[in-house]
Amino acid sequence: MIPRIDLEALSAGRPEARAAMAEAATEIGFATVHNTALSADRVSEVIETYRALFKLPEDRKAAYDMARTGSNRGWGAPGSEQVDPDANPDYKQVFDCGLTLPEGDPRLSNPFFAPNLWPEEPADFERVIRAYYTDACAVAMEVLRGVAASVDIPADVFEGAFDAPMALLGGNFYPSRPAWAGAKDFGIATHTDYGCLTLLATDGSPGLEVRKRGGGWIPVSAPPGEFVINFGEMMEMWSDGVIRATPHRVQGGMSERISVPLFFNPAHETNVAPAGSEKVILAGDHLSARYNETYLHLKKA
Numbered sequence: 134m135i136p137r138i139d140l141e142a143l144s145a146g147r148p149e150a151r152a153a154m155a156e157a158a159t160e161i162g163f164a165t166v167h168n169t170a171l172s173a174d175r176v177s178e179v180i181e182t183y184r185a186l187f188k189l190p191e192d193r194k195a196a197y198d199m200a201r202t203g204s205n206r207g208w209g210a211p212g213s214e215q216v217d218p219d220a221n222p223d224y225k226q227v228f229d230c231g232l233t234l235p236e237g238d239p240r241l242s243n244p245f246f247a248p249n250l251w252p253e254e255p256a257d258f259e260r261v262i263r264a265y266y267t268d269a270c271a272v273a274m275e276v277l278r279g280v281a282a283s284v285d286i287p288a289d290v291f292e293g294a295f296d297a298p299m300a301l302l303g304g305n306f307y308p309s310r311p312a313w314a315g316a317k318d319f320g321i322a323t324h325t326d327y328g329c330l331t332l333l334a335t336d337g338s339p340g341l342e343v344r345k346r347g348g349g350w351i352p353v354s355a356p357p358g359e360f361v362i363n364f365g366e367m368m369e370m371w372s373d374g375v376i377r378a379t380p381h382r383v384q385g386g387m388s389e390r391i392s393v394p395l396f397f398n399p400a401h402e403t404n405v406a407p408a409g410s411e412k413v414i415l416a417g418d419h420l421s422a423r424y425n426e427t428y429l430h431l432k433k434a
């Protein structure tokens with residue numbers, strides 16, 4: 134049901150890989166991708182680095198709490214996001230980071246490019262996560278080129294749009310589903326992602342469920358070295374509905390779980406309205422509207 138795609142084959146233009154990506158993009162909105170520049174060992178190191186951070190006592194993480202900032206970089210306590218207004222806030226913890234701009238760059242005053250809040254422990258957190266951010270962005274761009282080639286979007290539509298991306302790297306920590314959790318409690322409640330492409334690494338534990346058209350849920354999992362990819366709202370708008378943003382959720386189960394999504398969002402001024410339409414929808418406007426709806430500390434009173 135969920136296409137499994139060899140990225141090297143896709144980049145080489147192999148017809149079966151392109152057909153699988155076209156199906157993923159236009160039907161279910163999800164795929165798994167393997168044979169990328171990011172090895173299983175590399176991804177495992179990233180996941181264990183996040184795990185070490187999340188295992189610290191709460192008071193040590195509170196120093197990096199994004200709730201004290203006007204941005205969404207740093208640690209987010211359980212309940213800091215509510216992606217579905219009909220559900221309770223998500224019980225996962227998060228750590229989000231983004232592009233590091235040089236000191237003095239005028240964009241630093243923009244919440245999308247606020248300084249990252251790097252924790253001092255684990256000791257190599259900043260080094261490991263920053264390097265992964267850069268390399269995961271490159272893999273995401275390679276996937277997007279493959280998408281464009283597979284669904285007949287002119288290659289130049291995406292080129293240049295991601296040079297100073299608002300890409301956000303998240304770390305999600307789902308403890309085992311709490312005993313108090315009820316029908317409205319989720320690790321992450323049903324939502325669509327806000328941006329273009331999400332490149333998700335996980336520790337291999339199950340939990341992610343993708344909504345099937347016509348009803349029902351499909352479980353998807355990927356060990357380190359394989360990625361789940363899906364498309365977000367901006368991509369659905371940009372492609373005039375050809376590429377689909379599919380709702381998904383994590384209810385949470387018996388064991389803890391870590392996932393690391395790279396939300397590969399384009400540059401702030403990118404017009405993500407359907408190509409050829411008169412409309413202008415700036416990527417930065419869409420993203421800030423969605424952040425302000427879902428991060429509780431950014432909600433306008």
Ligand SMILES: O=C(O)CCC(=O)C(=O)O
Pocket residue numbers: 303305321326333335340341381382383391392394
């Ligand atoms: O943890 C997962 O598998 C999915 C996370 C997710 O959907 C998100 O962070 O947007």
Ligand SMILES: [Fe+2]
Pocket residue numbers: 324325326381
């Ligand atoms: Fe998501």
